[in-house]
Amino acid sequence: MTRLLLRAHRNPFTTPSAARVLARNLVGDNVGNLVFSYAVQRTLSVPGSSVDVARLNRARTLSPEEIAERYDHVVIPLANAFRKRFLPNLDAISETIEKLEIPVTVVGVGVQSAVGERVRAPRQVGESVTRFVRAVLEHSPSIGVRGEWTAEYLEGLGFGSDHVEVIGCPSMFLHGDQLPLRRSTRPLDPRGPVAFNLSPYLPKMAPVVEDQVARYPGLVYFAQDIKTLGLLLEGSSDRTVIDERLPIHADHPLIAEGRTRFPLDATTWMEALATYPFSYGTRIHGNIAALLAGTPAYVLAHDARTLELARYHQIPHRRIDVDVDGVDAAALYAEADWTPMTAGHAERFDRYSAFLHSHGLSHVFDPGQAAGAQAFDERIARKTFPPPVGEPVVGVGRSRALADRIRSKARRVVRPARQRV
Structure with missing residues (x-):
């Protein structure tokens, strides 16, 4: 059994009330944080592995010693973590990584910057980012970043393409190399x-x-x-x-x-x-x-x-x-x-898949691993989640397996043939 620890604000199978989400800030200020951690957890939930969730920032619930004892690999999905307001959390994550001896994989981290400027950040951000990337690379062959600007920023700090890979956001690969999309040929109805x-x-x-x-x-x-x-x-x-x-x-x-x-x-x-x-x-x-x-x-x-x-x-x-x-x-x-x-989605997924493999991580889209995704989706389907705040209560019932609906839509989508060079 491979034991993975995923850095996330909460486990996607929990069903806290809105009041509890607010009181404990279980979305990390922005509910968007739940999307990419959800995608990573589903992607890595292969048969024969376990994926647990914990915070590794200032609110961490596990010590580095406990992490080393219980887990084989730490996976850290991040968003725009290279910014001033996130520094205390970034430093706390770095401190944890520095005390570990197990592999660490970072996916989807990015720099925050204004558009139209060179990708720069205040010196104090650069120092913390340098510490973080150094700590990760002591436990990992590379770091996965959101895009070219973040790669450029890290190159300015001394981390080149040998150790920095552009992989986008892992949330986009929730369904692997498929990205089903429905669009009506009719104009958008202004009354709808x-x-x-x-x-x-x-x-x-x-x-x-x-x-x-x-x-x-x-x-x-x-x-x-x-x-x-x-x-x-x-x-x-x-x-x-x-x-x-x-x-x-x-x-x-x-x-x-x-x-x-x-x-x-x-x-x-x-x-x-x-x-x-x-x-x-x-x-x-x-x-x-x-x-x-x-x-x-x-x-x-x-x-x-x-x-x-x-x-x-x-x-x-x-x-x-x-x-x-x-x-x-x-x-x-x-x-x-x-x-x-x-x-272009399939090609981008191939790049993400190769990144995970280079870190010794299998995923549910690998041959013979689909049962992991099915088990994840079935577990989600058995849960009854609170509806979005503001949603009319009438008709709200047990959550259905979203992935099943997405796959049924995917069968109706004609995707272009994949080309390789």
Whole structure:
């Protein structure tokens, strides 16, 4: 039995209440964190292995000595961890790694930077990142990063292509080399439902929100940040209202009219998004969750961390740091082309698969390992998850196996032949 320890905020099989999620911040400030850790856990759940979950940051529940005694390998999925606010957690993870003698694999880490600048960070960030990467490479042949900008940043710190591999975000490979997508040939119905996501700290999005809320009566805001969960549960928030047009106060139409949802787990998030014809907004993992559910999505990129992933995975996107005027759901839906994303997905998955193999990790998409994915999905299907906060209670029942629905959609999708060079 191979014993893997996965760094994550919580196990995807747990079903905490919304109040508990808020009180203990079980989403790590952003529910998007649950998507990539969910994908990694499913991917590595091969027969004959166990995957446990623990925090390795300042809130760690296991000491390095306990980790070394209980586990054979540590896997650390990360997002934009190379940023100032994350430094205390990054240093804590480094400290843990430095005390281990077992293999450590890092997947999907990225740098946070403004778009249009060279990928730089304050010196204190560079020092912590250097310590972290050195610690990882003492236990690993390479480190997996989100995109070319992060690779460029690490090269500036002295870590070249021999030890840095661009693999994108592991969340995109939840279903291996398949990325089923459904899209109607009809234009988006302005009266129908549309899923919207937002980084509520972006003042430049305020006029977009105001316009889209008025234009699309079926628009539903899928929030991701912990402060919005507090607003929904408690009716108030300590967040400074930077613009009344943003949904960060109780009187905003998206809040007051019940047009906001907050998913508490990856399963119900994808299930909910599967019922929408289109998703768009500034949240990269909000849109990735939609794509994994088969729903076309469009990214409004406002910084390097978002644009880096959208470019690597060829997700339709637009740079709102350059031009935010004229953002409209129906226009984005009409102009977007998801063909490059789906056509190149298998090749990107092959790169991710080779990265895992080079680290001695098997996955459920390897020959003969599919039973692991089936067991994972069946275990998820047996759970009853709380619906997203704000979701109407009528009709909510036991969670169904999302993967089964995705696979049935995949059979209806014609994928281009894979080409190898």
